[in-house]
Amino acid sequence: MKLSNNDNKQYKHITLDNGLKVLLISDTSSEKSAVSLTINVGHFDDPVGRQGMAHFIEHMLFLGTEQYPIKGEFAQIVSQHGGNSNAWTGTEHTCYFFDCLADKLDMLIPRFADFFIAPSFEQSALLDERNAIDAEFNLKVKDDNRRIIQAHKETANPAHPFTKFSVGNHDTLGDKHGDIRNEVIQFFKQHYQAQWMTLVVAGPQPTNELEQQIHENFAAINGDANLPKPEIEVPFYRPQDLGLKLHIKPRKHLQKLIVSFAMPNIEELYRYKSLSFLAHLLGYEGEGSLYAILKKNGWINALSAGGGVNGSNFKDFNISFALTDLGIEFYEDIVEMLFEYISLINAKHHTLPALYADKKRLMELAFDNQEVNKLIDWVSNVSVNMHHYSEEYTLYGDYCMEHFNQTLHAELMSYLAPNNMRLVLIHPTATDEADAINKTAQWYNTPYQVVKINQQWLDALARINEPLTEMRLPNVNPYLSEENTLFDIESTTHAPTRLQERPGFAFWFKQDATFRVTKGHFYLEIDSEASILDHTSMALTRLFADLFMDSVAEQFYSAELAGLSYHLTSHQGGLTLHTAGLSASQLKLVSQLVEALQKQPISAARFAEYKKQLIRHWQNHNKNKPVSELFSILGAKLMPWNPTPNELAIALKNVCFNEFNAFRDSFFTSIHAKAFLHGNWQAQHAYATEQQLLCSFAKSEILEDLKKPLKTIKQRHVEHLENSHNEHAFVHYIQAPTSNVQDKIKIMAFNQLVSQHYFEKLRTEQQLGYLVGAGYAPFNTRAGIAFYVQSPNYHSEDLIKYHQLFLEEFVANIDTLDGAHWLDVKSSLKSQIAEKDKNLRLRSQRFWVAIGNDDHTFSMQAKLLEALNKLTFKELKCFIYQITKREFPSITLTIN
Numbered sequence: 001m002k003l004s005n006n007d008n009k010q011y012k013h014i015t016l017d018n019g020l021k022v023l024l025i026s027d028t029s030s031e032k033s034a035v036s037l038t039i040n041v042g043h044f045d046d047p048v049g050r051q052g053m054a055h056f057i058e059h060m061l062f063l064g065t066e067q068y069p070i071k072g073e074f075a076q077i078v079s080q081h082g083g084n085s086n087a088w089t090g091t092e093h094t095c096y097f098f099d100c101l102a103d104k105l106d107m108l109i110p111r112f113a114d115f116f117i118a119p120s121f122e123q124s125a126l127l128d129e130r131n132a133i134d135a136e137f138n139l140k141v142k143d144d145n146r147r148i149i150q151a152h153k154e155t156a157n158p159a160h161p162f163t164k165f166s167v168g169n170h171d172t173l174g175d176k177h178g179d180i181r182n183e184v185i186q187f188f189k190q191h192y193q194a195q196w197m198t199l200v201v202a203g204p205q206p207t208n209e210l211e212q213q214i215h216e217n218f219a220a221i222n223g224d225a226n227l228p229k230p231e232i233e234v235p236f237y238r239p240q241d242l243g244l245k246l247h248i249k250p251r252k253h254l255q256k257l258i259v260s261f262a263m264p265n266i267e268e269l270y271r272y273k274s275l276s277f278l279a280h281l282l283g284y285e286g287e288g289s290l291y292a293i294l295k296k297n298g299w300i301n302a303l304s305a306g307g308g309v310n311g312s313n314f315k316d317f318n319i320s321f322a323l324t325d326l327g328i329e330f331y332e333d334i335v336e337m338l339f340e341y342i343s344l345i346n347a348k349h350h351t352l353p354a355l356y357a358d359k360k361r362l363m364e365l366a367f368d369n370q371e372v373n374k375l376i377d378w379v380s381n382v383s384v385n386m387h388h389y390s391e392e393y394t395l396y397g398d399y400c401m402e403h404f405n406q407t408l409h410a411e412l413m414s415y416l417a418p419n420n421m422r423l424v425l426i427h428p429t430a431t432d433e434a435d436a437i438n439k440t441a442q443w444y445n446t447p448y449q450v451v452k453i454n455q456q457w458l459d460a461l462a463r464i465n466e467p468l469t470e471m472r473l474p475n476v477n478p479y480l481s482e483e484n485t486l487f488d489i490e491s492t493t494h495a496p497t498r499l500q501e502r503p504g505f506a507f508w509f510k511q512d513a514t515f516r517v518t519k520g521h522f523y524l525e526i527d528s529e530a531s532i533l534d535h536t537s538m539a540l541t542r543l544f545a546d547l548f549m550d551s552v553a554e555q556f557y558s559a560e561l562a563g564l565s566y567h568l569t570s571h572q573g574g575l576t577l578h579t580a581g582l583s584a585s586q587l588k589l590v591s592q593l594v595e596a597l598q599k600q601p602i603s604a605a606r607f608a609e610y611k612k613q614l615i616r617h618w619q620n621h622n623k624n625k626p627v628s629e630l631f632s633i634l635g636a637k638l639m640p641w642n643p644t645p646n647e648l649a650i651a652l653k654n655v656c657f658n659e660f661n662a663f664r665d666s667f668f669t670s671i672h673a674k675a676f677l678h679g680n681w682q683a684q685h686a687y688a689t690e691q692q693l694l695c696s697f698a699k700s701e702i703l704e705d706l707k708k709p710l711k712t713i714k715q716r717h718v719e720h721l722e723n724s725h726n727e728h729a730f731v732h733y734i735q736a737p738t739s740n741v742q743d744k745i746k747i748m749a750f751n752q753l754v755s756q757h758y759f760e761k762l763r764t765e766q767q768l769g770y771l772v773g774a775g776y777a778p779f780n781t782r783a784g785i786a787f788y789v790q791s792p793n794y795h796s797e798d799l800i801k802y803h804q805l806f807l808e809e810f811v812a813n814i815d816t817l818d819g820a821h822w823l824d825v826k827s828s829l830k831s832q833i834a835e836k837d838k839n840l841r842l843r844s845q846r847f848w849v850a851i852g853n854d855d856h857t858f859s860m861q862a863k864l865l866e867a868l869n870k871l872t873f874k875e876l877k878c879f880i881y882q883i884t885k886r887e888f889p890s891i892t893l894t895i896n
Contacts (some may be wrong), residue, residue, distance in 0.1 A: 001867040002396040005368040006517060012207040013391050016215070018223030019195025021386060023394065024210045024448050025202035025379075031831060032082070033105040033203030034375040035112060036097035036383040040196040040229050042090045042813065044161035044311070045109040045187075047283055050180075052168010053187050055089040056133055060184065061096065062087070063125040063736065066112035072760045074098075074111050080821070081108070082828035084376060091162065091311055095384060099376040100202050101831055104212060109201075113217035116192055121184050126766055130173050130180070135770035137169040137443075137729070138792040139625065144250045147446040148426060151248050152309070154441055155422075155450055156241055159234045162311065165443055194223025198386035200379040223306055236314035237262050245423040247433055248451040252620040255323040257331050258424040259338055260308060263315040263415045270389060270397050272405040273363070275317065277356055278307025278412055279829045281345055281473060282319055282338075285557040287736045288472025290341040292554050298605060299327035299334055301550070301613065319413065324609055328427055335423065336461065337468070342416050344467035349409075351473060351672075358477050360562050365484060365582065367399040369517040371839030403730050418461035425452065479562030482584040484518040487511070487682050495858040496676065499690055504702030505695070508676040508851055509686035512840055513678060520583040520679020521844035522590050524693070527574040527673075527706040530666040535643050535651035539614075542570040543652065547610050551600050552593070559589050566593055572641035572780075573706040574671075580841070583680040598668055604657045611652060618649035626729035627771055627790045630893045633721075634733055634786075637891060638711050638779045670701035676851055678844045710780040713889040721895045722794070728896040729771075730792040730799050734883050735890070736783035741860075745867040746879045747783040751776040752829045753817060753876075754810060761806055768802060781853050795892035807884045814877055822873045833864050 001011055010026040046053045062085070063071045078085045083100035096115065100108055120249070140146050146167075153163045165172060173180060199218065201210050242262060271276055283305035285291040291303040301322045308316030321327070321334055341488030345352075372378075382394065436449035489511065498509040512520070531541040545568045556566065564581035566589065577597070579590055621632065636644045675693060677686050713735045735741040755774040763772035769791030777786040789799045817825075837843035850858045882888065 001392055002207055004370045004395070006370065006515075009202075010207055012211065013394075014211060014214070015225070016194065016219055017225065018216055018219060018221055019193070019225030019227075019378070020197050020199060020221060020223060022199045022201070022214055023219075023382065023386060024214070025200065026205060026206040026207045026210070027202060027375075029643075030202070030204050030375060031102060031835065032099050032375055033102045033201070033205070034097065034099035034379045035105075035109065035199070035201050036095060036376075036380040037094055037116065037197055037199045038095040038380070038387060039092055039192065039198075040092060040387055041191045042092040043164055043166035044163075044232070045093050045191055046164050046166075046168075048164070049173045050183055050187075051165040052133060052171070053184070054094060054191075055166060055168050056129070057184060058087050058094050058096075058127065059088045059129045059132060060121055061119050062116040063129060063822055064120045064122055065111070066118035066120055067114050068111050069120055069122070070572060071122070071451060072764050074108075076756050076760065077111070078108065080824045081722055082831040089166070089308075091166070092115075093387060095380055097376055097380040097383075101828070102205065106202055106203070109213050110217050112298040113221070116194075116197070116218075116221045119188065121181055121188075121312060123181060126181055126184065128764065129766045130170065132763070132770060133168050133173060133793060134170045135767070137167045139770045139790065141444055142165070142251055143228040144252055144254060147251070147441065147444040148248055148424075149309075150444045151246060151439075151446050151448045151539065152424075154439070155244060155246060157235055157238050160236050160314075161232065161234075162236065162309065162314075164787060169443075180246060186368075189222070192220040192222070193227065194218075195219070195225050195227055196229050197223075198383050200383040200386070202375055202379050222705070232311070232313045236311070242420060243455075244451050244808060245425065245451050245453050247436065247451075248424060248426045249428060249447040250426055253428055253616045254426050255325070255328060256426040257321040257323055257327070257334060257422075258426070259319045259321075259335060260422045260424065260769050261317045261415050261417070262420055262422070263317050263412070265310065265313050265315055266408070266411075269408070270393070271400050271402050272408055273401045274405055274408045274412055275315075276306060276411070277359060277401075277404075278345075279317075280359060280561075281352075281355070282306075284339065284474050286472070286474060287554060288470055289474075289554075289557075290337060290471070293468070293470060294321070294327075294337065295554075297330075298324055299322065299330050300611065317412075324429070325612075328425075331423075331425060332457070334748075336464065336525075339418070339461050339464040341468045341471055342413070343465050344471045344473060346413060346465075347467065348473050349406075352409070353404045353706055354476060355474055356401070358480060358561075360401040360403075361480065362561070363399045363401050364420050365518075365563060367396065369484075369519055369582070371515065371517065371519070371841060372505050374838060395848075418458040421453075421458075424789050460541070467807070474561070475556070477558050477561050477562050478590070478828075479564060479585040483582045484582055486516060487680055489513045490682050496678065496851070498856070499686060502694070504672050504704065505688070505694065505697075506674045506851075507690040508674075508848065509681075509683065510678045512679050512843075514843070515840045517840060518583050518680050519581060519840055520586055520681055520843065521676070521848075522579045522586065522678075522689075523674075523676045523844075523848045524577040524590075524594070525571070525574065525674045526576075526668075526671050527703065528667045528669075529703065529706070530663060530669070531570075531574050532641050532706070533571075535647050536655060537663065538641065538643055539648040539652040540655065540660060541575065541661065541667075542648070542662060543611060543614055545570045545575060545608075546614060547602050547606060548597065548600065548661070550606055550610060552596055555596075556589065556592070559585070564589055568593075568597075572639060572708045574667075587681070587685060591692050592688065594693060598696070599847050602660075602664075607657045607660055611655065615649045615652055618645035618652075621645035625771065625790060626723075626727055626895045627731065627788050628666055629723075630721075630729060630731040630788070630895060631786075633719075633893055634731055634891060635779065638708050638713075638735075640711070668697070668700050670703050671697060672703040673697060674851060676844075676848050678847060679840060708780045710782055713891060715889050716887060716892075717890070718892045721893070723895065726896075727790055727792050728794060728796045728799060729893075730788065730796045730892065730894040732787045732800075732803060733777065733891045733893075734785050734888065737883070739782050741863045741867045742777075742871075743879075744783040745864055745871060746876055747785050748776055748833075748864075749825070749829060749871060749876050750866070750883075751785050751879055752825050753822075753880075757810065758806065762789060762802060768799060796896055800892065800894065804886070811881060814880065818873050826868065826871075830865065830868055833861060833868065
């Protein structure tokens with residue numbers, strides 16, 4: 001198996017007699033173990049009369065087995081032992097995964113394996129979980145992505161399994177269709193076959209020890225190694241399904257054009273990445289690109305290529321355009337210019353191997369400089385990849401680019417033809433075209449129209465064979481000119497050091513001596529009083545961040561292609577610039593970006609467009625799920641420099657371009673700056689970067705550090721809202737009594753103790769709604785805990801009653817959680833706090849957060865662990881008694 005140069009793990013592939021394919025991974029540096037099982041079963045396998053069945057079974061497997069019958073016990077035990085568990089159902093695959101403290105794996109493996117051997121499908125659990133499925137459907141019924149996909153389903157070949165209703169609800173899973181339990185058991189027996197499963201088990205244990213556990217626990221899964229998965233024979237589109245134009249009306253203010261080309265699924269395409277290379281060419285954003293020309297015309301705000309639904313026998317290749325108001329009127333011209341750019345790719349075919357070689361080099365660099373991800377996320381990805389890649393390429397398949405395959409490229413280009421095209425127009429006034437068939441999508445009630453594209457126009461598009469003179473393909477990348485050298489280690493200090501002290505400017509540096517990859521991170525925080533004067537200045541700060549990213553996109557697109565990323569974001573009090581990626585050319589990029597912050601031209605036309613888009617975005621926020629709205633209001637109540645989206649939209653509405661320019665100038669007049677450089681650099685690079693920054697801001701007056709204000713909750717506050725949502729919700733927020741470490745750890749321990757019980761009681765048992773939770777929620781470093789429920793059926797006043805009753809019962813029975821359970825909870829929390837940084841990115845983030853919080857000793861982790869070790873159950877119990885009393889200061893927000 002091909003491995004990355006920095007991969008020291010041990011791997012072993014085995015296949016059990018029942019056909020189960022297994023990858024065992026021994027990683028002695030890991031404190032946790034993780035397991036993922038992916039099965040080649042999804043909603044495509046749903047019986048026509050029981051749509052949503054695969055999704056339903058995914059839920060049911062967590063609710064008890066013959067050997068371990070207690071409903072929800074698996075998730076509780078996993079949580080108790082420092083882990084998480086979850087699953088998802090896709091079109092043709094379903095994935096189950098969990099992680100835990102390594103020494104608990106042998107206890108959890110048998111429970112997990114029993115999911116796939118003898119699930120109980122207990123009758124009352126079936127009925128309860130059907131309610132949960134229905135609540136999940138209702139939660140997303142207004143989600144534009146789902147609404148748009150449903151219109152797509154109804155205009156594809158109705159005989160193809162893609163057209164099935166994937167989520168399910170009371171109607172499709174109801175008893176009126178027959179005995180649901182018998183059908184569930186029959187579906188499980190038919191489809192949950194070992195030969196269609198892949199299993200990944202990773203941890204610090206040796207592979208032979210893991211192998212023994214797999215043989216002991218998974219060999220009993222029913223399977224036939226010689227029985228292949230039946231292939232889908234039905235075509236995704238019939239001839240009459242192509243050449244269509246769909247007009248879809250969204251709930252939110254979306255303006256999008258999708259040009260979609262039908263393709264088959266091409267086996268082993270991953271070895272050449274020919275499709276992603278084609279997407280790279282069409283999605284290019286540099287000078288002379290399709291993006292740059294359309295943006296200059298004022299027709300689009302963004303372009304992406306290569307997305308689209310796909311499956312084992314089909315692939316939609318999409319080019320998506322985020323349209324301006326003007327662009328809606330010129331969508332046909334945009335399509336014509338797309339075909340002119342396609343003709344450029346055909347005309348310049350002789351230059352493609354060199355561009356491919358650039359991309360291949362980047363992929364090799366990315367593979368050899370991989371950073372370790374969270375183990376649970378990584379094993380779930382690998383278990384899916386095992387269904388698509390050969391054993392040799394299990395880990396390398398995502399990066400593999402063997403060579404430029406001219407034959408395959410020519411085949412893909414042949415599919416980019418007008419008669420093989422579908423157009424989708426998504427915007428609020430989309431359903432008013434004459435001669436179109438008006439429809440309303442099933443389940444989601446999406447209004448849409450279908451019309452045949454004019455054949456004469458398609459013929460005219462087919463005749464386009466010359467690009468516009470200003471059109472250009474990418475050049476060989478200038479950011480790849482420098483060699484990615486891994487520098488010798490100069491210092492092994494465990495924490496960043498601050499370079500020469502300067503008032504109002506702090507530059508921190510640390511050379512990475514742990515992960516040893518040719519990568520790095522740079523952070524620059526600029527605080528300005530100009531950004532906090534009022535809601536208008538706060539809105540302008542956010543607008544400036546968006547406009548800056550838009551204005552430099554074309555100039556620095558080559559840097560993105562070279563494995564570098566950059567983001568300018570607003571924070572309370574100012575702006576933060578973050579760059580990341582390969583270290584060789586990153587500091588050159590930093591220098592250029594910092595210069596551009598003050599000098600980059602921003603046009604009046606882009607100001608007007610982005611102002612309009614940002615106001616729409618903020619206004620659309622009210623169409624999000626009610627819980628999100630309540631958390632926005634909560635944040636605004638606690639943090640004065642963080643207004644609600646609605647307040648920002650109102651503040652920005654009457655701002656003109658001159659005011660924006662004046663704000664931009666005033667922003668840099670007086671600032672306070674902090675910077676942090678971390679990664680594959682030496683001290684010389686840090687000092688040079690510091691000097692460049694000092695020169696860049698030499699004209700700025702230096703401010704004292706702006707301290708982000710936080711309101712202390714001093715009394716019980718209850719507030720009710722009404723809006724057009726048909727769902728009901730509440731958020732109950734309890735702030736830690738003080739900001740000290742002891743109260744912080746008590747809130748964290750309370751959350752660890754209560755969150756899974758809260759979910760099991762209000763979501764699994766009482767079925768109040770699909771969105772239910774309790775979570776640790778700090779605001780500006782002050783700890784807190786938030787409880788929330790969103791429900792389609794229960795009014796917020798009833799939800800609050802259930803919530804209060806839960807807290808009262810929890811406190812009354814809290815002594816039952818003492819002893820072994822408390823020790824497990826404490827151990828789990830300790831493992832979370834003490835968890836080592838898995839990669840350079842996470843370590844950089846941790847250091848940067850500490851710098852921002854003035855934790856210049858970088859000791860918060862140690863302080864929390866010390867406080868946790870000293871915390872007794874008796875102290876925690878008294879604390880929970882105190883903060884859960886009804887009269888204790890808190891904020892409760894309800895809606896509907």
